[in-house]
């Protein structure tokens with residue numbers, strides 16, 4: 001009981017801190033006490049009627065039981081259309097500096113509106129169709145403006161509500177986080193793993209995790225090697241292809257429906273050669289619960305993700321890092337300690 005209460009109050013404190021930090025970076029600042037905005041956001045997040053075939057909501061691909069990822073290799077949207085990318089957990093999204101696996105967006109408010117019209121996500125024709133759908137539901141009156149007899153979507157308010165909801169998601173603190181906060185002590189194996197993570201294995205240079213910074217990301221992009229063989233051999237044709245597909249659709253649609261575009265990584269929007277196949281360092285919060293792994297979902301288990309990361313990091317070094325079987329097991333124990341056993345549940349409706 002005691003621990004449940006403590007956990008809940010930590011979660012609430014974290015949620016408040018998050019909504020405070022979120023509201024301060026919004027242009028149209030949301031009062032942090034605006035619970036009704038979060039609740040509107042929750043309502044929309046879970047509403048399948050806002051997709052082309054009434055079959056998919058945000059929550060179909062960001063499920064609490066998967067730490068707000070979806071457990072699929074790549075996400076499946078309306079009409080069972082497959083995308084190109086693995087659904088990322090949203091637990092640390094409210095604190096992120098850039099969004100999507102390639103970091104192509106820097107405003108959460110922009111990001112939360114895009115799935116409605118992405119053909120492989122919710123598949124609506126345009127935001128007007130969304131306005132019509134919302135207008136048919138009395139619970140969404142707050143999102144609508146009426147102008148010269150026409151019903152218009154208040155995109156600003158919709159973006160605020162969805163961003164506030166995402167900002168209110170709990171940040172579950174697995175044992176490793178509580179260890180840094182000096183609330184608990186890790187067992188010997190996980191402790192050895194943490195030392196390796198920040199030491200010999202050099203994971204912590206990108207997945208930053210120390211007393212001052214527990215974000216598990218450096219907010220930068222790196223060449224991962226994952227999926228790159230698809231473009232590596234034929235870069236100039238990949239570039240022509242990118243220009244061709246962008247004539248008829250926005251980048252976000254092309255990324256999620258065309259693997260040749262997806263695999264270009266950060267290059268698809270920066271157009272710098274050094275960004276070819278570069279992806280953003282993901283947070284590893286609750287990582288034991290967000291399989292499968294990597295931007296393309298190509299790595300099924302955490303054990304394999306660890307092996308891949310060691311392998312690919314070694315490729316980019318002049319002297320490879322050799323880890324013994326025991327050291328790899330310790331690293332794995334530490335990755336498990338970044339995860340909380342309980343299912344992260346968003347704050348319940350008041």
Ligand code: HEC
Pocket residue numbers: 045056057058059060061062075076077078083085086087088089090092093096098099100101102111112113115116120121122162166255256
């Ligand atoms: C069909 C599955 C699907 C649906 C539906 C969906 N998402 Fe996602 N979401 C994804 C995938 C896949 C990505 C990663 C896309 C990429 O990297 O290009 C993503 C990325 C995101 C991100 C960026 C996370 C980060 O940390 O970079 C946010 C925020 C997000 N989705 C919110 C939403 C919201 C809000 C909705 C509903 C309006 C929604 N999603 C609907 C699959 C989905």
Ligand code: HEC
Pocket residue numbers: 101197201202203204205206207221222223224226279280281282283284287290292293294295296305306309310313331
């Ligand atoms: C040079 C920066 C860098 C280093 C060093 C690094 N990583 Fe990563 N890591 C990344 C990036 C970037 C990705 C995303 C790769 C992708 O999807 O293509 C990633 C992905 C992962 C994933 C999958 C996460 C998910 O949600 O799918 C795990 C697990 C992981 N890293 C663990 C580690 C471990 C353990 C180490 C140390 C052995 C390590 N990483 C070292 C940058 C790094």
